[in-house]
Amino acid sequence: MGNRCAVIGVGQTEYRTKRxxxxxxxxxxxxxxxxxxxxxxxxxxxxxxxxxxxxxxxxGVATPELYLADALGAAGKPMMRVHTAGSVGGSTAxxxxxxxxxxxxxxxxxxxxxxxxESNATWALSTHSPFSASLVVGAGGYFAPYIRAYxxxxxxxxxxxxxxxxxxxxxxxxxxxxxLKIPNIDLAMVEESMMLWDPIRYLETCPSSxxxxxxxxxxxxxAEAAHAATGRxxxxxxxxxxxxxxxxxxxxxxxDPRAGRDCAADVYRQAGVTEPRRQFAAAEVYVPFxxxxxxxxxxLGFAEKGAGWKLTEAGATAFEGDIPWNPSGGVLSSNPIGxxxxxxxxxxxxxxxxxAGEHQxxxxxxxxxxxxxxxxxxxxxxxxxxxxxxxxx
Amino acid sequence: MRDVAVVAFxxxxxxxxxxGWTEADLVMPLVNEVLxxxxxxxxxxxxxxxxxxxxxxxTPFSFVAALDTxxxxxxxxxxxVEQDAAWALYEAWVRIQHGDIDTALVYGFGKGTVGDxxxxxxxxxxxxxxxPLVPGHVAMAGLQARALKDAGFDxxxxxxxxxxxxxxxxxILAAGxxxxxxxxxxxxxxxxxxxxxxxxxxARDLTRSASAALAxxxxxxxxxxxxxxxLHTRFEHEEVLLRQSLGLDEKTVVNAxxxxxKADPIMATGLIRIGEAASRIHDGSAARVLAHATAGxxxxxxxxxxxxxxxxxxxxxx
Numbered sequence: 001m002g003n004r005c006a007v008i009g010v011g012q013t014e015y016r017t018k019r020x021x022x023x024x025x026x027x028x029x030x031x032x033x034x035x036x037x038x039x040x041x042x043x044x045x046x047x048x049x050x051x052x053x054x055x056x057x058x059x060g061v062a063t064p065e066l067y068l069a070d071a072l073g074a075a076g077k078p079m080m081r082v083h084t085a086g087s088v089g090g091s092t093a094x095x096x097x098x099x100x101x102x103x104x105x106x107x108x109x110x111x112x113x114x115x116x117x118e119s120n121a122t123w124a125l126s127t128h129s130p131f132s133a134s135l136v137v138g139a140g141g142y143f144a145p146y147i148r149a150y151x152x153x154x155x156x157x158x159x160x161x162x163x164x165x166x167x168x169x170x171x172x173x174x175x176x177x178x179x180l181k182i183p184n185i186d187l188a189m190v191e192e193s194m195m196l197w198d199p200i201r202y203l204e205t206c207p208s209s210x211x212x213x214x215x216x217x218x219x220x221x222x223a224e225a226a227h228a229a230t231g232r233x234x235x236x237x238x239x240x241x242x243x244x245x246x247x248x249x250x251x252x253x254x255x256d257p258r259a260g261r262d263c264a265a266d267v268y269r270q271a272g273v274t275e276p277r278r279q280f281a282a283a284e285v286y287v288p289f290x291x292x293x294x295x296x297x298x299x300l301g302f303a304e305k306g307a308g309w310k311l312t313e314a315g316a317t318a319f320e321g322d323i324p325w326n327p328s329g330g331v332l333s334s335n336p337i338g339x340x341x342x343x344x345x346x347x348x349x350x351x352x353x354x355x356a357g358e359h360q361x362x363x364x365x366x367x368x369x370x371x372x373x374x375x376x377x378x379x380x381x382x383x384x385x386x387x388x389x390x391x392x393x
Numbered sequence: 394m395r396d397v398a399v400v401a402f403x404x405x406x407x408x409x410x411x412x413g414w415t416e417a418d419l420v421m422p423l424v425n426e427v428l429x430x431x432x433x434x435x436x437x438x439x440x441x442x443x444x445x446x447x448x449x450x451x452t453p454f455s456f457v458a459a460l461d462t463x464x465x466x467x468x469x470x471x472x473x474v475e476q477d478a479a480w481a482l483y484e485a486w487v488r489i490q491h492g493d494i495d496t497a498l499v500y501g502f503g504k505g506t507v508g509d510x511x512x513x514x515x516x517x518x519x520x521x522x523x524x525p526l527v528p529g530h531v532a533m534a535g536l537q538a539r540a541l542k543d544a545g546f547d548x549x550x551x552x553x554x555x556x557x558x559x560x561x562x563x564x565i566l567a568a569g570x571x572x573x574x575x576x577x578x579x580x581x582x583x584x585x586x587x588x589x590x591x592x593x594x595x596a597r598d599l600t601r602s603a604s605a606a607l608a609x610x611x612x613x614x615x616x617x618x619x620x621x622x623x624l625h626t627r628f629e630h631e632e633v634l635l636r637q638s639l640g641l642d643e644k645t646v647v648n649a650x651x652x653x654x655k656a657d658p659i660m661a662t663g664l665i666r667i668g669e670a671a672s673r674i675h676d677g678s679a680a681r682v683l684a685h686a687t688a689g690x691x692x693x694x695x696x697x698x699x700x701x702x703x704x705x706x707x708x709x710x711x
Contacts, residue, residue: 002491023521055453056475061524062448062517063475066689069589070596076607079589079694080484083447083475085454091472095484102490103394124453244441244471246461259468266470378457382471 002101006234009039009216025071043073052092053338086377089341090384113212161290172329211336235349239270281369341375348373398579402668407560439494444478479663479686502561560658580671584612587696
């Protein structure tokens with residue numbers, strides 16, 4: 001893991017269908033300035049900038065770090081651009097953290113964004129490449145068969161996905177940045193919504209959002225200085241890992257991917273986690289379609305294989321449950337794709353910093369328990385995760 | 394900092410026409426070649442990082458297909474930059490500094506022959522004010538060439554681009570004793586730094602490269618003579634500018650490999666500079682070399698890597 005690393009500043013934009021009031025540069029700068037303000041710093045204090053987002057076709061801007069260097073105060077500094085599909089927000093945080101853990105930099109600004117209103121993600125995901133046929137299905141059509149396989153394997157009741165959709169949308173009501181806010185949401189409303197990709201209904205899928213998130217990551221010395229200056233505690237990185245596996249390998253289990261299990265095992269080993277459900281106070285997990293909550297509950301070791309849905313059904317993952325999943329409302333409530341993974345990482349950090357506001361999980365602030373940030377992407381093949389805590393590792 | 398070296402390098406037989414090879418076809422033989430050269434098994438690689446650009450072939454996630462070929466099973470610790478793979482090498486070098494892993498595989502690939510370069514390069518510029526004008530990389534380079542000409546440099550103010558190229562490259566990095574075990578003459582990375590400048594060329598002095606100069610300073614270029622330099626010069630006028638900004642004198646041989654003018658597989662071109670420079674150490678023909686990679690209009694973003702042989706003695710100098 002190298003040197004200690006901590007989150008000392010978090011900034012998010014409001015997530016909306018269309019942020020017509022800002023350019024792409026304005027959007028990322030809004031998040032960056034809020035993160036710097038939280039850390040009590042300015043751009044001048046930053047050593048390095050790491051930018052992440054999903055495919056460039058989502059906005060129609062290639063290699064946007066070149067254009068965004070000015071807005072992110074990167075001139076004269078190193079700047080990286082990470083792209084690891086849907087997991088990119090998480091990967092971007094880890095690439096930034098790596099620079100601190102390596103002892104290369106003291107303070108790194110990591111930023112992730114998507115301005116989906118500039119283009120059309122389902123079109124961008126469905127273009128016909130010169131070498132392979134396009135299915136023209138977007139992400140929902142791609143993942144629906146995996147979900148059906150999960151339901152068949154686990155014997156889960158058909159309403160579990162709808163329960164997740166209701167839970168995460170109720171959580172979003174406590175999050176000022178959340179995109180979707182549906183105050184009177186209930187199971188009946190979800191069930192009545194249109195079936196998009198069987199078994200995924202309209203209200204069981206994530207929105208398309210404009211938005212950006214930024215974090216300031218710092219060395220131990222810089223984190224202690226920021227804590228003293230702002231009074232806001234850092235979130236210490238206890239474990240961090242990435243794992244990838246091939247999309248097209250026969251025999252791989254795309255419902256319960258080994259890369260996800262291995263990635264979690266690596267993070268848990270670093271953080272000393274042997275009982276995730278007990279040792280984490282909260283988890284922010286990439287759930288773009290409702291059924292991915294029970295699927296990831298199993299993949300991440302919070303439940304035995306085939307039993308993830310029972311935690312959801314029993315309310316264990318609700319805000320008042322023993323292990324709240326996505327107290328922010330999650331990807332189901334806000335989805336600027338390239339930023340969605342980093343939002344998970346940032347929300348996990350805010351929980352252990354005690355800075356999550358109305359969706360603060362009380363058990364996360366005493367320092368005894370950790371919070372998990374998780375992202376996945378591609379054909380359920382790219383994973384990035386971290387475990388953060390209020391105490392130094 | 395841990396001592397980390399380039400211990401193996403391979404590149405494709407670059408092509409100026411589309412031979413029908415996919416990115417995966419380009420990458421896989423090179424991965425096998427660098428693994429074979431070091432005797433390392435796939436399972437011994439601690440971290441993998443690649444660089445590519447989705448727009449070259451007009452499809453999202455072009456790096457996913459390449460991952461299918463490198464044997465990512467059991468699952469590997471892996472990441473990707475949408476930048477030249479020289480920046481993937483930087484990320485891998487940083488990762489090795491943590492101390493828990495000793496090796497990394499880096500690769501980059503580009504199918505330049507199937508896309509419209511003026512259109513694609515323009516999409517990499519400010520999307521509101523510059524990209525709609527579709528200036529393209531050649532016209533932007535022309536502005537810099539003209540600025541240099543007007544400032545008294547002996548350059549052609551009407552630059553021509555290198556031919557579109559398909560190709561790929563792969564490098565293995567190794568630390569300390571592992572590097573010595575798998576390579577008879579490791580090319581030690583003694584300095585590695587990169588810096589970006591404002592995007593708007595009106596905010597820059599185009600007759601110098603402030604970011605290349607700063608990266609060179611941070612990488613310690615001036616602490617010794619540079620025998621060979623591999624520079625990411627896609628246009629002829631960039632050599633004189635970079636020689637000046639990097640502090641290279643007339644004794645430094647630039648682009649002995651032929652350089653990007655002879656083979657420019659976008660997103661691998663910068664990594665090839667590092668590989669070619671390292672090869673001068675590997676074959677014993679040099680003791681201290683420099684590699685440079687760039688991105689963006691008019692050399693906006695510059696990376697500098699200083700590589701050295703195990704021991705630099707006066708006898709070792711050419």
